[in-house]
Amino acid sequence: MAHGYTVAVVGAGLVGERLVAELRRWDFPLGELRVLARSARRSVLAGETFEVGVAEPDAFDGVDYAFFAGTEGEKGAAVQLAAEANARGAVVIDNGSDFRLDPEVPLVVPEVNAGALEGHKGIIANPNCSTIQMVVSLAPIAREFGIRKVVVSTYQAVSGSGRGGVEALENGREDVYPKPITGNAIPLIGGVGEDGYTTEETKMREESRKILSLPDLPVFATAVRIPVHTGHSESVYVETEREADLSEVLEVLSSAPGVSFSGDASDFPTPLEAAGEPGTFVGRVRVEGRAISYWCVADNLLKGAATNAVQIAESLVSVKV
Numbered sequence: 583m584a585h586g587y588t589v590a591v592v593g594a595g596l597v598g599e600r601l602v603a604e605l606r607r608w609d610f611p612l613g614e615l616r617v618l619a620r621s622a623r624r625s626v627l628a629g630e631t632f633e634v635g636v637a638e639p640d641a642f643d644g645v646d647y648a649f650f651a652g653t654e655g656e657k658g659a660a661v662q663l664a665a666e667a668n669a670r671g672a673v674v675i676d677n678g679s680d681f682r683l684d685p686e687v688p689l690v691v692p693e694v695n696a697g698a699l700e701g702h703k704g705i706i707a708n709p710n711c712s713t714i715q716m717v718v719s720l721a722p723i724a725r726e727f728g729i730r731k732v733v734v735s736t737y738q739a740v741s742g743s744g745r746g747g748v749e750a751l752e753n754g755r756e757d758v759y760p761k762p763i764t765g766n767a768i769p770l771i772g773g774v775g776e777d778g779y780t781t782e783e784t785k786m787r788e789e790s791r792k793i794l795s796l797p798d799l800p801v802f803a804t805a806v807r808i809p810v811h812t813g814h815s816e817s818v819y820v821e822t823e824r825e826a827d828l829s830e831v832l833e834v835l836s837s838a839p840g841v842s843f844s845g846d847a848s849d850f851p852t853p854l855e856a857a858g859e860p861g862t863f864v865g866r867v868r869v870e871g872r873a874i875s876y877w878c879v880a881d882n883l884l885k886g887a888a889t890n891a892v893q894i895a896e897s898l899v900s901v902k903v
Contacts, residue, residue, distance in 0.1 A: 813853025
């Protein structure tokens with residue numbers, strides 16, 4: 583498009599703000615940027631002042647790409663409005679969880695499965711934040727060595743709970759988590775299912791299987807909230823199909839798309855370094871036969887949400903699908 587695309591961002595919370603910033607950072611070919619929410623208001627997002635419109639069907643007239651931030655009501659905005667946006671010609675990229683496991687909807691991390699975008703039907707799902715960084719680092723291992731099993735423990739930032747989580751850490755707000763977050767670690771993210779796994783842990787299992795096209799892959803996750811503002815960390819253990827040695831694994835990770843890698847065990851990534859950066863950071867790699875262990879960090883609001891969504895749109899634009 584000679585004059586750029588018309589883009590709508592639905593949601594003016596933490597993820598919506600990062601979407602605005604990432605659209606600017608990635609030099610996405612924008613013609614017009616609309617910010618929509620439940621109610622009209624003036625808001626400053628990423629340093630820009632927007633007259634926020636109401637998220638209603640007519641607001642999508644003329645929109646080419648509609649990003650749903652996923653924080654304008656769980657099981658809400660995208661479910662109510664995606665079809666309306668599609669009917670007006672917009673491709674929907676949804677950061678919420680409503681469409682992720684729908685077999686008709688691609689669940690995409692561009693470095694891993696951009697091919698899944700082919701033949702989409704107007705809606706593309708952005709995976710869960712903790713899933714995204716794990717599959718970015720898992721995919722090159724799976725391609726080179728095959729994988730039999732994954733065991734992961736997450737250490738997730740409060741910003742993953744939206745502004746309420748940030749307020750719980752900064753101001754002691756008590757109605758966000760089941761126990762105080764300050765100076766604590768809470769191994770409960772989401773509700774608990776009959777199998778004992780939380781919704782966050784189940785998302786990691788089911789979404790990883792779909793993205794990696796490994797429907798029976800055993801994924802054992804323990805998701806933990808910690809008193810960090812931004813940046814999710816993960817300790818990942820992988821059992822592979824064939825034996826590997828450390829040098830092979832380091833070479834695979836160092837050349838993997840989307841991975842910033844350090845082979846120096848003393849040069850490990852932390853949330854402080856990852857915050858504000860769009861990539862996935864890997865370190866502390868250990869290898870023993872068919873077992874690979876490593877540490878993985880990413881900004882949960884960027885690669886875990888906004889950056890990945892904008893990368894999806896970039897992929898759509900580049901191949902015109």
